Amino acid sequence: MADVRLLQGNEAVVEGAMLGGLTFFAGYPITPSTEVAEGLARKLPKVGGKFIQMEDEIASMAAIIGAACTGAKTMTATSGPGFSLMQENIGYAYIAEVPCVIVNVQRGGPSTGLPTKVAQADTMQARWGTHGDYVAIALAPQSVEETIMLTIRAMNLSEEYRTPVILLMDEVLGHMREKVVMPEPGTFKVVNRTKPTVPANWYKHFEITPSFKSPMASFGDGYRFHVTGLTHNEEGFPTSESKKIHDKLFKLQNKIMRYVDDICEIETDGMEDAHVAVVAYGNVARAAKQAIQMARHRRMKVGQVRPITIWPTHDKKYHEIFSSKSLEVIIVAELNQGQYVTEIERVAPKHVKVVSLARFDSELITPDQILNKIKEVR
Amino acid sequence: MLQKSDVIHQYLRPKKAFPNVWCPGCGIGIVMGSLVRAIDKLQIARDDITLVSGIGCSSRLPVYLDFNTLHTTHGRALAFATGVKLAKPKMKVIVITGDGDCLAIGGNHFIHAARRNIDITTILINNMIYGMTGGQFSPTTPSESFATTSPYGNKENQFDIPKLAIAAGASYVARGTVYHVTQLDELITEAITKRGFSVVEAFSNCHTYYGRLNRAGDAVKMIDDMKKNVIPLKAAAKMPPEKLEGKMLTGVFADVEKDEYCDRYDQLIESLKGK
Numbered sequence: 001m002a003d004v005r006l007l008q009g010n011e012a013v014v015e016g017a018m019l020g021g022l023t024f025f026a027g028y029p030i031t032p033s034t035e036v037a038e039g040l041a042r043k044l045p046k047v048g049g050k051f052i053q054m055e056d057e058i059a060s061m062a063a064i065i066g067a068a069c070t071g072a073k074t075m076t077a078t079s080g081p082g083f084s085l086m087q088e089n090i091g092y093a094y095i096a097e098v099p100c101v102i103v104n105v106q107r108g109g110p111s112t113g114l115p116t117k118v119a120q121a122d123t124m125q126a127r128w129g130t131h132g133d134y135v136a137i138a139l140a141p142q143s144v145e146e147t148i149m150l151t152i153r154a155m156n157l158s159e160e161y162r163t164p165v166i167l168l169m170d171e172v173l174g175h176m177r178e179k180v181v182m183p184e185p186g187t188f189k190v191v192n193r194t195k196p197t198v199p200a201n202w203y204k205h206f207e208i209t210p211s212f213k214s215p216m217a218s219f220g221d222g223y224r225f226h227v228t229g230l231t232h233n234e235e236g237f238p239t240s241e242s243k244k245i246h247d248k249l250f251k252l253q254n255k256i257m258r259y260v261d262d263i264c265e266i267e268t269d270g271m272e273d274a275h276v277a278v279v280a281y282g283n284v285a286r287a288a289k290q291a292i293q294m295a296r297h298r299r300m301k302v303g304q305v306r307p308i309t310i311w312p313t314h315d316k317k318y319h320e321i322f323s324s325k326s327l328e329v330i331i332v333a334e335l336n337q338g339q340y341v342t343e344i345e346r347v348a349p350k351h352v353k354v355v356s357l358a359r360f361d362s363e364l365i366t367p368d369q370i371l372n373k374i375k376e377v378r
Numbered sequence: 379m380l381q382k383s384d385v386i387h388q389y390l391r392p393k394k395a396f397p398n399v400w401c402p403g404c405g406i407g408i409v410m411g412s413l414v415r416a417i418d419k420l421q422i423a424r425d426d427i428t429l430v431s432g433i434g435c436s437s438r439l440p441v442y443l444d445f446n447t448l449h450t451t452h453g454r455a456l457a458f459a460t461g462v463k464l465a466k467p468k469m470k471v472i473v474i475t476g477d478g479d480c481l482a483i484g485g486n487h488f489i490h491a492a493r494r495n496i497d498i499t500t501i502l503i504n505n506m507i508y509g510m511t512g513g514q515f516s517p518t519t520p521s522e523s524f525a526t527t528s529p530y531g532n533k534e535n536q537f538d539i540p541k542l543a544i545a546a547g548a549s550y551v552a553r554g555t556v557y558h559v560t561q562l563d564e565l566i567t568e569a570i571t572k573r574g575f576s577v578v579e580a581f582s583n584c585h586t587y588y589g590r591l592n593r594a595g596d597a598v599k600m601i602d603d604m605k606k607n608v609i610p611l612k613a614a615a616k617m618p619p620e621k622l623e624g625k626m627l628t629g630v631f632a633d634v635e636k637d638e639y640c641d642r643y644d645q646l647i648e649s650l651k652g653k
Contacts, residue, residue, distance in 0.1 A: 024465050046650045050464050050643065055490040059457035062450065062487075066430070066461025069448060070469065074461075092451050219428050219446035220466055226395075226441055228449035237394050237441065 003182035014039030016151025024072035026063035033105035036077035057082035061089035071218030077103035091130030099158035117362035121336040144178040156191035212255035264314035274303030291370035318347035403597025405556035405582030436476035436503040453483030467640040492546035505584035513587030540631035549574030557604035
């Protein structure tokens with residue numbers, strides 16, 4: 001018998017985290033993400049895992065990095081204001097190559113904004129939030145059920161690529177309850193980081209290998225390595241040699257960008273002969289799907305593009321998706337003043353018009369709104 | 379018997395991390411020596427020690443030592459350390475921090491780590507100024523002292539580190555100086571041994587900035603002055619308050635037994651088994 005449940009998105013994060021092998025969570029209460037922390041506070045100690053409520057989001061991010069260095073699989077969950085506070089340490093996790101997952105249940109902003117209302121306005125913060133050059137991995141689920149699988153996937157990607165991974169939820173998805181068929185154990189992949197096999201004196205914690213992937217020892221394993229946020233050489237010691245600086249930053253960029261085929265999931269439907277494409281991610285993709293069905297009933301040729309991995313951008317894949325000669329207009333629908341649309345403009349063919357359907361009044365985009373936009377642009 | 383310096387050499391990462399960043403005469407190296415001697419005395423396996431630090435002169439200390447070492451973001455060492463300790467309670471976690479790192483940008487983490495009474499030893503090297511950024515005043519810069527951001531004298535009040543740590547809930551609180559090295563060795567040894575949150579304020583010299591801006595002399599003069607200005611707590615107890623004016627007290631300010639956070643969490647896990 002299938003395990004069928006009625007869950008909200010935040011509870012789905014908890015379920016996904018437990019299935020994905022989470023052992024450590026640090027967080028700070030913030031609406032609308034709090035149910036993630038509440039659920040894990042209850043579940044983790046029952047399986048020998050650790051939950052800690054830190055004094056703020058900066059500390060939460062710091063604590064999961066510290067825990068991850070000992071071998072733990074870690075996560076924190078927050079919303080806009082907390083996500084802003086985490087940014088410096090997200091950059092730390094990136095340069096120090098520490099796997100961890102950051103769940104951002106987005107609410108309206110800027111500042112305190114709209115704690116109980118929906119938005120997708122951290123799309124660009126997820127990409128560019130921390131200072132310095134940075135390549136983000138961010139996933140955007142559209143349903144409660146998908147939230148479970150993408151939570152596991154976020155953990156898997158962080159372990160595989162030794163990097164922070166962001167799960168971009170939103171208030172509606174976090175709080176909406178839906179029917180969920182729980183994944184059976186063994187039907188999904190759980191990735192654990194690769195451990196070194198070399199003797200301690202050969203081990204380089206930040207080794208630059210031809211694949212750019214490198215094993216990761218834990219504190220206490222006998223390797224006694226140094227971890228720092230200063231730009232460092234392969235052994236982790238600070239460096240100011242320009243070649244080593246270049247090599248390190250090149251590695252960080254390419255250990256992700258070389259694997260976009262694996263990392264980037266983009267779902268498409270009816271793009272082969274579409275005149276109009278609707279690009280939407282997160283829960284807006286559901287409105288887009290319905291709008292497209294309505295448009296097709298009216299014999300309009302409309303295709304759907306749903307980025308599941310919203311960062312990094314798989315340029316080549318988008319070039320293919322948008323390569324149909326019939327394509328004239330791309331509509332990018334999102335709950336902000338037009339963020340992802342700039343990225344789609346970058347990857348769209350020059351002859352195709354890209355238009356933004358931006359809603360930022362704390363309400364969801366409706367299928368009618370998208371349908372009207374389709375009629376307007378065609 | 380080994381010479382003291384030989385003990386230190388056994389724990390250094392000489393080929394990889396040196397030369398060090400500190401100015402000649404800096405007291406931080408003396409604190410590093412005390413730390414190594416304390417660990418050596420306790421015979422803790424190197425793999426079982428994690429040093430965590432933030433940003434600043436003091437926070438560069440872990441890179442030179444052959445332990446698990448984590449050099450983090452400014453002010454956040456204790457938050458990172460909390461993650462290390464809770465995830466791996468068997469690990470001896472020692473935080474190396476400074477007055478600016480721990481008490482200004484990291485002040486919140488300091489009081490909350492103390493409140494939790496998590497088994498972390500914090501060695502707070504207090505040189506009364508921000509050294510690495512060039513001599514700005516910190517939460518321990520004395521009133522009316524000069525710094526590059528208090529060119530007319532510091533108009534702020536100071537944290538009393540032991541009082542702050544005790545009020546926040548630390549189990550063990552002590553203060554030593556880089557002049558009184560034998561005592562500092564002992565205080566750090568006791569702090570590491572203590573189950574719970576322990577703090578050792580290691581009073582040090584920044585002759586490069588504090589000394590120069592306040593005409594306090596060079597490294598030798600500043601360290602020598604510690605000898606003159608310090609009164610041990612036990613001696614101070616018998617002295618009239620007027621004689622303690624302007625003096626620095628050293629010794630153990632608090633040493634109490636209370637439940638440690640990771641122990642309590644482990645008990646929780648134990649109690650939930652089979653439920």
